[in-house]
Structures are given as C-alpha cells and as structure tokens.
Amino acid sequence: MLTIATGNKAVAAAVKEARPEVVAAYPITPQTEIVEQIAEYVASGELDCRYIPVESEHSAMAACIGASATGVRTFTATSSHGLMYMHEMVNWAAGARLPIVMANVNRALGPGWNVWAEHTDSLQERDTGWLQVYVSTVQEAYDATIMAFRIAEHRDVLLPVMINLDGFVLSHSMQRLETLHPGDFIPPVNLPHAIDTANPAGYGTLTGPDDYFRFRWDIERSMRRSVGVIAETEQEFADRFGRSFGPAQEYRCEDADVLVIAMGTLAKEAEVAIDRLRDEGIRAGSLRIRWLRPFPELDLDGRDLVVIDRDYSFGFGGILAQSLKSRYRVDPYSVIAGLGGQEVTFDDIASFVRERKPGEERWFGVSDDV
Amino acid sequence: MYEIRIHSRGGQGGVTAARMLALAAFHDGKYATACPFYGAERRGAPVVSYVRIDDHPIRVYSQIRSPDLVVILDTSVMDVVDVFHGLKPDGKVIMNATGTREVSGHVTYAVDLTGIALSLNLVIAGSPILNTPVLGALAKLEIISMDSAKKAISDMFSDDRNTRAAEAAYQELVL
Numbered sequence: 001m002l003t004i005a006t007g008n009k010a011v012a013a014a015v016k017e018a019r020p021e022v023v024a025a026y027p028i029t030p031q032t033e034i035v036e037q038i039a040e041y042v043a044s045g046e047l048d049c050r051y052i053p054v055e056s057e058h059s060a061m062a063a064c065i066g067a068s069a070t071g072v073r074t075f076t077a078t079s080s081h082g083l084m085y086m087h088e089m090v091n092w093a094a095g096a097r098l099p100i101v102m103a104n105v106n107r108a109l110g111p112g113w114n115v116w117a118e119h120t121d122s123l124q125e126r127d128t129g130w131l132q133v134y135v136s137t138v139q140e141a142y143d144a145t146i147m148a149f150r151i152a153e154h155r156d157v158l159l160p161v162m163i164n165l166d167g168f169v170l171s172h173s174m175q176r177l178e179t180l181h182p183g184d185f186i187p188p189v190n191l192p193h194a195i196d197t198a199n200p201a202g203y204g205t206l207t208g209p210d211d212y213f214r215f216r217w218d219i220e221r222s223m224r225r226s227v228g229v230i231a232e233t234e235q236e237f238a239d240r241f242g243r244s245f246g247p248a249q250e251y252r253c254e255d256a257d258v259l260v261i262a263m264g265t266l267a268k269e270a271e272v273a274i275d276r277l278r279d280e281g282i283r284a285g286s287l288r289i290r291w292l293r294p295f296p297e298l299d300l301d302g303r304d305l306v307v308i309d310r311d312y313s314f315g316f317g318g319i320l321a322q323s324l325k326s327r328y329r330v331d332p333y334s335v336i337a338g339l340g341g342q343e344v345t346f347d348d349i350a351s352f353v354r355e356r357k358p359g360e361e362r363w364f365g366v367s368d369d370v
Numbered sequence: 371m372y373e374i375r376i377h378s379r380g381g382q383g384g385v386t387a388a389r390m391l392a393l394a395a396f397h398d399g400k401y402a403t404a405c406p407f408y409g410a411e412r413r414g415a416p417v418v419s420y421v422r423i424d425d426h427p428i429r430v431y432s433q434i435r436s437p438d439l440v441v442i443l444d445t446s447v448m449d450v451v452d453v454f455h456g457l458k459p460d461g462k463v464i465m466n467a468t469g470t471r472e473v474s475g476h477v478t479y480a481v482d483l484t485g486i487a488l489s490l491n492l493v494i495a496g497s498p499i500l501n502t503p504v505l506g507a508l509a510k511l512e513i514i515s516m517d518s519a520k521k522a523i524s525d526m527f528s529d530d531r532n533t534r535a536a537e538a539a540y541q542e543l544v545l
Binding site for chain 2 (some may be wrong): 268
C-alpha cells in the first residue's frame with residue numbers, strides 16, 4: 001500500500017509485518033513514536049505479541065535476550081543515552097548469538113543535553129558484534145527493518161542487527177512509503193541453541209580462555225559470512241519488491257574524480273550537492289555507506305575523497321574517515337559536520353568538495369579561535 | 371520544487387498542518403516531505419515546520435532557506451521571528467488575520483482562521499484549531515486540490531467540522 005509516514009512510523013509498520021513475539025522497550029526521544037506505535041498495534045490486536053514495558057533500556061535489552069534465547073523473534077528500539085545505558089546487554093546479545101533486531105534513532109550524547117541527530121551513539125557500539133545499517137529515507141528505514149530480521153536470523157549469521165536512522169531529520173520527517181506483505185520473505189525463526197526444557201543446557205556459564213577464544217572467532221566468521229547473506233537477502237528483496245540498496249549506495253560515481261562519503265540523511269542531501277557540482281563541471285559523486293558492520297568493500301582508487309563524519313572519536317578523528325584510512329590506505333579530506341543536529345545544507349556539502357584539502361580535518365562552522 | 375514554511379506556536383498544530391499538507395499533496399499524486407523543526411517541546415514557543423512538494427523524489431532534508439510561501443498561523447510570532455526571512459521576491463504569504471496587514475512587499479492573503487474555528491466551536495484545551503482550516507486556504511491558492519485537502523483532513527480527524535472549517539477558509543480567502 002502506498003501511503004505517507006514518518007521514519008519512526010515506517011519502522012513500526014515494518015516490525016508489525018515481521019511479527020515479533022516479544023517487544024521490550026523503554027521510550028526515549030526521538031525514538032518514542034516507534035514503541036508507542038508498536039504498543040498500539042499490540043493493544044488493537046493487529047500484532048499478536050507480548051509487549052513488555054520495562055523500567056530501563058538495560059532491562060529492555062535483557063528482556064529481549066531472555067525472550068530471544070527461547071527462540072522467538074524479538075525487537076526493541078532506543079536512542080542515544082538509552083543505547084549507552086544498555087551497552088552491557090548490547091555486548092551480551094551478540095556474544096549469546098541472539099538475532100535481536102533493534103532500531104536506534106541516532107541522537108547526540110549529553111552534556112550539553114541535546115536531542116538531535118548525531119551518529120556517535122551507535123558508532124560507540126560498533127565493536128560489539130552487532131551488524132549495523134544506516135538508512136537515509138523513510139522507505140529505506142522500512143525496507144531495512146524487514147530485511148534485518150531475515151539477515152539476523154539466518155543460520156550463517158545469528159547475530160543481532162541495529163537499524164540506524166537520523167533523529168528528527170528522518171525519524172520525524174514524513175515521506176512516501178510503500179508498505180509490503182513480506183510473507184515467506186522472513187522465514188520462521190529457527191534458533192539452533194534455543195532453550196529447550198526437554199534438553200536442559202547451560203547458558204552464560206563460565207567459559208575458559210580456549211573456548212572463549214573460539215566463540216569470539218565464530219562471531220567474526222559469522223560477521224564475514226553476513227556479507228553474502230546481506231547480498232542474497234537484498235537480491236531477493238529486489239526481485240520480489242523492486243528496490244535494492246547495496247552495502248553502499250553510489251550516486252554518479254562512475255566517472256567521478258571526487259567522492260563525498262557519508263552516512264544517513266547527510267549522504268542523501270549530498271546527492272543534491274553532486275548535481276550542483278556537476279553543473280559547474282566538477283566530476284563528483286556520492287558514496288553513501290549503509291552497512292558499517294560488516295564494513296563494505298569499496299573501490300576508492302585514484303579519487304579524491306571528502307568524508308563527512310556526523311560523529312567524532314576524541315583524540316583520534318572522524319570515525320568514518322579514520323575507518324576508511326585504515327582499511328583502504330586513503331587520505332581523505334575529513335569534515336566533521338552535523339554534530340548535535342547542526343544544520344548542513346547541500347550548499348555546504350558542495351563547498352566541502354570545492355575547498356577539499358586531502359589529509360586535513362575541518363570542523364564545519366567552528367573557527368580556530370573558538 | 372515548491373517550498374512552504376509554516377510559523378506557529380507550540381500547541382497550535384503547525385506540525386500537524388505540515389503533515390496534513392504533505393498528505394494532501396501525496397493524495398494529489400505528488401512527492402512531498404514534511405520536516406518539522408523540533409526545539410525543546412514548549413507549549414506557546416514559536417515553532418517552524420517545513421513542507422516541500424515536487425513531481426520528483428525529494429532528497430533535501432535541510433531547513434528551507436528561500437520559501438515560495440510562508441504561512442503564519444499566529445501573527446504574534448512576527449514580533450519575535452523574522453517570518454519573511456529568505457522569502458522569494460515573488461513569494462506569497464498566508465496569514466491568520468482579519469482584513470489585511472501591512473507586510474514587507476509580499477503578496478499576502480489574510481483569512482480569519484481563528485474566527486472560523488471559533489464559529490464552528492473547533493476548540494481543544496481552550497485553543498482554536500487552526501491546522502484544518504488552513505488547508506482550505508492552501509487549496510484556494512491551488513497548492514493542493516480541495517478534494518485532497520478534505521481527504522487528508524478526514525484521514526487524520528473524524529469530526530466533520532474540520533472539513534467544514536477548511537471549506538469556510540476556502541470561501542473566505544479572497545484571491
């Protein structure tokens with residue numbers, strides 16, 4: 001059905017179609033609409049699901065872990081400080097190999113208290129063993145949520161997936177949305193290590209170094225396999241529903257001399273900048289990183305790079321820029337922009353490209369004497 | 371692309387007006403986005419919402435700098451906010467006001483949305499509802515069709531006084 005919806009409502013609508021049996025959540029701006037809408041689906045009977053209102057995000061993830069360990073589909077949503085508060089359990093979910101799906105509405109971390117878009121919250125969880133995807137439109141938020149369940153629950157993956165959407169900019173913006181009936185696109189959950197009272201086993205027990213090491217390697221092995229599972233899932237999604245995205249989405253990249261690399265809505269806004277730059281004779285393209293974990297294979301050879309980070313690792317640099325530098329031995333112009341919801345327009349992005357200084361870092365909108 | 375900026379105060383329904391306008395444009399077969407700018411939630415504080423309408427998918431998320439149309443649901447915000455900032459030279463203004471008011475050289479359409487809401491007793495928590503009648507004013511300027519305006523209103527509100535308020539605004543606004 002073709003309709004119009006916010007990013008938050010799109011995620012909730014996708015969760016309804018995925019039919020989780022347990023949703024445990026705690027509200028937080030700007031995510032609250034997602035779990036409010038799911039609670040309404042449950043209350044109205046549209047979704048047959050146990051909705052567990054909990055007293056904190058740590059408990060929300062703990063409840064999802066307990067539920068998922070019994071082999072049922074589970075979902076939660078959070079943002080910013082909520083994600084920080086559940087951090088311990090975020091690690092546990094991946095280590096226990098539970099295919100939990102979570103939407104994180106990207107928001108800055110306080111202080112100063114700030115409810116607007118920034119990616120530092122989810123990027124602080126990048127080493128936990130969760131798969132992470134960053135979306136740029138309401139439709140993509142919906143489609144990625146549908147696909148997340150299938151990818152997480154795939155036998156070769158069995159790792160949790162985090163869908164990231166920009167706070168307010170996307171979570172509260174209304175755009176066109178085509179809803180789907182995924183049908184058998186998401187097969188029933190079949191968790192090989194699900195708790196079975198007929199065959200009791202130990203869960204979360206003390207694990208010695210040798211076994212622990214093997215478990216860690218198995219997470220990495222599954223993370224590497226997930227590249228193929230994501231590709232296969234996206235291909236079947238494209239065949240059945242007509243839309244595809246890829247690990248990274250290219251816009252006018254084929255003959256580009258300079259690439260703008262970013263995530264989320266800034267990368268979508270960058271496409272407008274690319275059109276302007278092309279009109280000026282600058283051969284620019286936009287490369288939007290979607291899957292941050294597993295990190296995508298990219299062809300960056302011989303082009304100037306302008307990397308926009310809506311995040312920062314203090315004492316180190318923009319997390320995306322530094323990741324690309326270490327992985328691909330490139331020397332991008334690193335622009336730090338959009339922190340705490342800072343307004344960044346397509347004109348600003350075009351100016352980053354015109355002024356690019358490979359190897360340098362620029363904090364947009366900050367002068368040296370501040 | 372046609373860009374609209376809506377000025378109101380928190381609690382007056384400016385954000386819902388933006389969403390209904392985008393919904394109406396969608397019913398017209400257009401692409402539309404509604405991007406409200408959220409500050410800290412404060413009832414009574416000036417609020418700005420943005421709507422973009424186009425025949426093609428819209429990729430811009432940043433705030434509207436040069437609107438084609440400014441809608442002022444509460445003229446008291448004009449004392450504290452430069453509501454005409456960046457308005458295109460040929461840009462227009464819809465204002466919730468009786469008669470006309472002197473505005474800085476822009477074509478201005480005044481319509482008494484508050485009076486329309488009060489006459490229909492469309493009042494919630496002591497505040498007249500302005501966001502449904504304003505859809506009628508937007509339809510009169512042919513930004514959306516009246517059919518789609520009514521459809522968008524009834525998608526969101528079951529009380530038919532809301533569509534009647536839009537019809538009244540459509541009748542009262544003088545082009």
